[in-house]
Every structure is written in structure tokens, then in C-alpha cells.
Amino acid sequence: MSAGAALKLQAKGLTNVAALLGGWAAWNQAGYPVERGAAATATPVSANPPGDEVAALGSADAPVTIVEYSDFQ
Amino acid sequence: MLLTIPEIKKNYIDTGKVRYIFRNFPLAFHANAQKAAEAALCAGAQGGFWPMHDKLFAAQSAWSGLADVTDAFAGYAGQLGLDAAAMRVCLESGRFAAQVALEVKEGQAAGVGGTPSFLLNGQLMVGAYPYSEFQRRIEAELAK
Numbered sequence: 001m002s003a004g005a006a007l008k009l010q011a012k013g014l015t016n017v018a019a020l021l022g023g024w025a026a027w028n029q030a031g032y033p034v035e036r037g038a039a040a041t042a043t044p045v046s047a048n049p050p051g052d053e054v055a056a057l058g059s060a061d062a063p064v065t066i067v068e069y070s071d072f073q
Numbered sequence: 074m075l076l077t078i079p080e081i082k083k084n085y086i087d088t089g090k091v092r093y094i095f096r097n098f099p100l101a102f103h104a105n106a107q108k109a110a111e112a113a114l115c116a117g118a119q120g121g122f123w124p125m126h127d128k129l130f131a132a133q134s135a136w137s138g139l140a141d142v143t144d145a146f147a148g149y150a151g152q153l154g155l156d157a158a159a160m161r162v163c164l165e166s167g168r169f170a171a172q173v174a175l176e177v178k179e180g181q182a183a184g185v186g187g188t189p190s191f192l193l194n195g196q197l198m199v200g201a202y203p204y205s206e207f208q209r210r211i212e213a214e215l216a217k
């Protein structure tokens with residue numbers, strides 16, 4: 001979190017608080033792992049949008065599907 | 074995920090347990106990310122999505138700062154044995170611009186806000202995870 005957010009939590013009495021240089025955005029941008037709670041649980045996406053055929057590996061009948069969202073840059 | 078895919082591919086994709094789909098999520102503050110995404114899909118139209126995918130990641134430092142990536146990406150297409158002129162036309166016409174936008178929209182609908190993000194049987198994973206975490210989650214799904 002940002003220094004501002006850390007100060008607010010400390011002001012509320014929390015002690016195990018650390019500020020991240022650059023905040024959440026910098027952490028994410030650096031590619032470090034993050035996890036989200038239940039609120040961010042995925043909603044279904046269409047099973048077969050255009051492009052899947054060229055950008056898919058493996059059997060269409062496989063029991064597990066992994067969809068990667070990435071940026072090449 | 075250049076580093077994670079090889080093990081997932083060998084142990085799960087090639088054995089029929091995992092289907093792996095790549096979708097583009099170019100970030101607005103990466104000036105050339107949109108065209109890179111389009112280039113991958115343009116290559117896909119020629120049957121070369123994954124070679125271009127690998128090339129774009131491997132050569133990232135060579136093209137990320139360019140003012141115009143068309144020459145570079147057409148060159149990569151040629152190096153990969155694809156039709157460089159067709160790649161140029163594809164990029165200049167923006168043939169896959171709408172599809173990239175659709176992929177972003179679908180990602181956002183699924184909760185994706187940054188890259189890399191993954192949906193493993195619909196479970197959102199945000200960030201770059203080690204292979205061991207993919208393995209754990211895949212095995213958990215296979216055990217269901």
C-alpha cells in the first residue's frame with residue numbers, strides 16, 4: 001500500500017503495517033504475486049470468443065482450462 | 074508467461090489435462106502493447122500465433138521503445154517464416170484491433186485489472202505465480 005494508506009492504518013492502531021514504495025500500482029507493475037479475496041472471484045466469460053483457436057494449446061476436452069491475460073510489453 | 078509455460082506445457086497440456094488459452098490485455102501505459110497484441114493475432118491468422126508470442130516476449134527490449142513497431146514486427150514475421158508483407162498490412166489496417174479490445178473487455182468482466190492474470194477453471198489468479206502454485210491448483214482441480 002502507499003505511505004498514506006499505511007499512516008491511516010497506523011493511526012487506527014494497527015501496528016503490523018508496511019508502506020510499499022510506489023504503492024500497489026508499482027507492486028503489480030513489477031509482476032510480484034498478489035492475491036485477491038472472494039470479492040474478486042471471476043465471473044464466467046464466453047466459452048469460445050474469436051481468437052481461441054489460434055491462441056489455444058491443448059485438448060479442447062481437457063478437464064482444466066487456464067486463460068492467461070497478458071501484455072507483451 | 075515465458076518462464077511458467079514450458080513446465081505446464083510438458084506436464085499438463087501435452088498430456089491432455091490442461092487447455093491453455095492466451096488472451097491479450099495490453100496496458101494503456103505501454104505504448105506499443107496494443108500493436109504487439111495485434112501482431113500476435115496477425116501471426117495467428119497465418120498459423121503462427123505461438124512463435125510470434127514467444128518472439129515478442131524474447132525481443133521485448135528491442136521494440137518496446139520504438140516510435141513505430143510495424144517494421145520490427147514485419148521483420149519478426151519474416152524471421153519466423155511467416156509472410157512479412159501480410160503482417161505489415163494486417164498491422165496497418167488494424168485488422169485485429171477490435172478483437173484485442175474484446176479480449177480486454179472480457180478480461181475486465183472476469184476481474185482482470187493487471188498483467189499477468191490467469192483464470193484457472195474460472196478462479197482468478199492475479200500476478201506472476203511460480204510453477205509450483207499452478208501445479209498445486211491444477212492438481213486440486215484434477216482431484217475434483
